[in-house]
Every structure is written in C-alpha cells, then in structure tokens.
Amino acid sequence: MARAVPLMECYAARIVHVGGAGAGQTTKMANQMCIAGVLGGLSEAIRLAQAADLDTERVFEAISGGAAQSWQMDNRWSTMTKGEFDHGFAIDWMRKDLGHALDEAKRLGLSAPVTALVDQFYARVQSDGGARQDTSALIRHLPEGENR
Template identity: 75%
Template sequence: VVDAPVSGGQAGAENGKLSIMCGGSADAMAKAEPYMQAYAARIVHVGDAGAGQTTKMCNQIAIAGVIQGVSESIRFAQNAGLDLDKVFEAISGGAAQSWQMVNRWPTMAKEDFDFGFAVDWMRKDLGLALDEARRNGAVLPVAALVDQFYADVQAMGGARQDTSALVRRLPK
C-alpha cells in the first residue's frame, strides 16, 4: 500500500509535473513508482504508509499561510496606491517568491478565481490537518485562523473558487 497525495494543481497534472509525497514500504514504492513517473516531476518517499497524507497536510498548512500573506500584500499595495504589476515584478524574484505568488498574484490582482483548487477542498484539508494537530500536539494558530477566513469566503459564495479567492475577504 502506498498513499501518494499530489501537489502542483491542474496545470501540474496536465503537464506531468506534479510533486508526489508517498508513504509506504520500499517494496510497495518500487512497484508504484513507474506508474507515478507518468505524471510527476518529483516523487518523494517520505516514510511508512500514512506519511504521504501527513506530508500533504504540511503542504496545505504552508500554502494557507502563503496565500494569506499574498492576499495581504496585494491589498496593502492597492491601499498604498502602488501599481500591482510593478510590485509583483519587484518582489516575485526576491525572498517573497513562491509558487503561489508567481502563479496566483496575477489572477488575484484581476480577481479571477474560477479555476484551480477549490476553497471547499482546502477547508477539508485544513480540517484534517487541524484534527491531526490536536492528536499529535502541534499548535497551528495561523492555519486555524486562515481556515476561519476560508469559511468567510465560502459564506461569500466562493466555495468552488480557487483558494486564492482568500483575497476577497480583505477590503480594498
């Protein structure tokens, strides 16, 4: 048995560029890996069965915080009267650069959210992570807060929108 959640979004799946985090025995991995190579750019064996799912939770925790940070950066720049394209150009190549910034800032700035990983799915994933954190003793204050923010986006009608719709809950 191999648990093998993925990261990389729809574009990653379409282009065979997903990152796969795998949990399972070495023998199970050896059997499964040739099949995964068809759709993955990166395959990482992270531990025993279940470790893949737990690693996916780590991924979602990190993404939630990054999207909130990008959302706040966009609204801050808008309120300061800055040109969003210029701000993106300036900061996307420096320490703030991330997949979320490079791939979502432009669509967030245009308020285009009808694609990608749905808010409903992120809430499910964050719920799993928060449940696991209660079991393993991890403290996740930012993930818990961003999960509440995603509930706000759901209440605003954004349940099926991309997770980058988080910016919608911040006033302009």
C-alpha cells in the first residue's frame, strides 16, 4: 500500500486503509447506504418545508449548522429545491451500488430495510426516465401523502 499512496494522493483527498482485499468495496457499500438514507431524509424534509409554505433557504440556514448538516445537505439542498438534477452521481450507479450493498447485507445475515426502501424509490426514478439524473432527484419520486 505504501508504494501506491503517492499515486492515490493525486486523486484522493483522503486515503484510509480499512483492511484486506474486499474491505474497501464493503466500505464503499456502507458509504452509499449512508448517502441513500441521507438523501431520503433530505427529500422528505424539503417537501415538508415546501408543503408548509416555508422559505426553504431559511430552513436550510436554520438546520444546516446543526446535527442534520451533511455534505449532501450543503451541496444538494439548493439544487433539490430548484429541481436541478442534471449533475452529480447518476441514479443508475447508485442502484448498482445499493444492489451490491443489499446483497452483501443478506450474505452477512443482516437486514437493511431503509436501504431497500430507498432503492425502491430509486427504481421509480429509473422507470420514470431519470436513470442518468443525480441521486438527489429522489425528491421528485417519493410517494405522495393522502392530501397531495
């Protein structure tokens, strides 16, 4: 690994050795599970603020400095509220990654119900023609409530 570090430093902001062969892949699966969950929560939070006729920029200002803050919030809140999804990490890629994560969880005897649910929502995005949209496009495809 030591010989590879100088090369990896050319493209990686952080290099962490997490274990033997396959450990990095499993770590990537864990990362994608976290991102999917965060984007699900952000989507619901933004829709709640919009349905309540709140100024979403003020809501962002209020909550982004606290425990809810994340890279996804900082970098996707504004584009999600504007309906801009022609950038970033494609839904197709996320579904591939979540499929691997769900398979690995099953192999390890674990359940991953939140990941499975968000993956179902991403499947809707794909079937609605959003396969190449950013993963934050999830906000457009969550199920509507009883009054919507």
